[in-house]
Amino acid sequence: MLEIKNMLVFYENAIAVNDLSFTVNEGDIIGIFGSNGAGKTTLMNTISGITLHVKQRMQREGGQHISIYGEQIFQGEDISNKMPHYRVKKGIVLSRERHPVFRDLTVEDNLILGGFLIKDKQIIKESLALIYEIFPALTRLKKRKAGFCSGGEQEMISIGMALAANPKLLLMDEPLLGLSPTAQDQVVQALSAIQKLGLTILLTEQYARPIMPYITYGYIIENGSLIMSGTREELMQNEEVLSAYFGVNK
Ligand code: ATP
Numbered sequence: 001m002l003e004i005k006n007m008l009v010f011y012e013n014a015i016a017v018n019d020l021s022f023t024v025n026e027g028d029i030i031g032i033f034g035s036n037g038a039g040k041t042t043l044m045n046t047i048s049g050i051t052l053h054v055k056q057r058m059q060r061e062g063g064q065h066i067s068i069y070g071e072q073i074f075q076g077e078d079i080s081n082k083m084p085h086y087r088v089k090k091g092i093v094l095s096r097e098r099h100p101v102f103r104d105l106t107v108e109d110n111l112i113l114g115g116f117l118i119k120d121k122q123i124i125k126e127s128l129a130l131i132y133e134i135f136p137a138l139t140r141l142k143k144r145k146a147g148f149c150s151g152g153e154q155e156m157i158s159i160g161m162a163l164a165a166n167p168k169l170l171l172m173d174e175p176l177l178g179l180s181p182t183a184q185d186q187v188v189q190a191l192s193a194i195q196k197l198g199l200t201i202l203l204t205e206q207y208a209r210p211i212m213p214y215i216t217y218g219y220i221i222e223n224g225s226l227i228m229s230g231t232r233e234e235l236m237q238n239e240e241v242l243s244a245y246f247g248v249n250k
Contacts, residue, residue, distance in 0.1 A: 001026045001200055002169060007070035009042050009051060016042040018224035029191060029201045031215040033208045039224035040204035041097060044173040047072060048094035049084035088117055091168030097177055099158035103147030107138055107157055110146050114161025131160040134193045137186060152183020172203035176210060184210050
């Protein structure tokens with residue numbers, strides 16, 4: 001479904017993503033794990049087209065020089081030079097880290113806004129019903145202003161907004177960041193529900209433990225480079241992975 005070939009991203013002369021290649025197949029839940037500054041957000045922003053958009057804005061405004069190399073192939077099409085809105089229409093939708101929501105809008109209006117590129121009201125209605133099914137906790141919060149929701153609820157809204165855009169490939173950048181264990185559970189359980197809808201998920205996290213039972217394949221990155229990959233079982237048998245990403249020392 002998605003093929004990333006030799007992706008390199010530089011901010012000025014500093015490398016953020018270093019020759020990354022990987023494939024995401026339909027129905028997968030792929031985890032990309034790495035510590036602070038490993039390049040997770042840059043990778044997600046590049047796949048969603050945001051890095052390209054920022055690069056072009058910087059070029060116009062004479063700001064920071066950003067370079068992007070490599071190929072990004074989605075469903076057989078080279079999307080490397082395509083803008084974010086084009087990618088959203090094709091089905092690549094990003095739920096960004098630290099759940100940015102529109103604080104003064106109600107929960108439901110936030111969700112509707114997530115589907116703003118979709119013109120068919122019936123499809124939006126069906127998406128809303130699905131989102132409330134995946135996150136039952138949001139049903140009773142429909143009319144509440146998003147700014148008054150907890151961090152966990154805001155993360156559900158943020159993922160809900162991405163789902164409202166009707167994705168085929170859902171990108172989730174550190175969806176568990178800063179959440180309580182209960183909120184983490186709700187988000188993690190949503191992964192299986194989302195996968196059952198036929199969606200493919202590519203997500204990043206610093207800490208692998210809560211996500212690991214759900215992934216089909218995982219990659220570990222450090223300083224922008226791929227250092228290890230494997231199935232859930234393979235990664236969990238590796239002592240370095242266990243101590244760095246699971247907090248387990250043998
Ligand atoms: P975190 O978990 O802290 O969010 P991350 O794995 O998402 O980290 P990135 O935010 O992609 O990592 O950062 C990768 C590297 O690129 C880091 O060294 C970071 O300092 C650098 N970087 C990120 N954004 C910029 C930018 N706009 N300008 C310059 N350097 C940047």
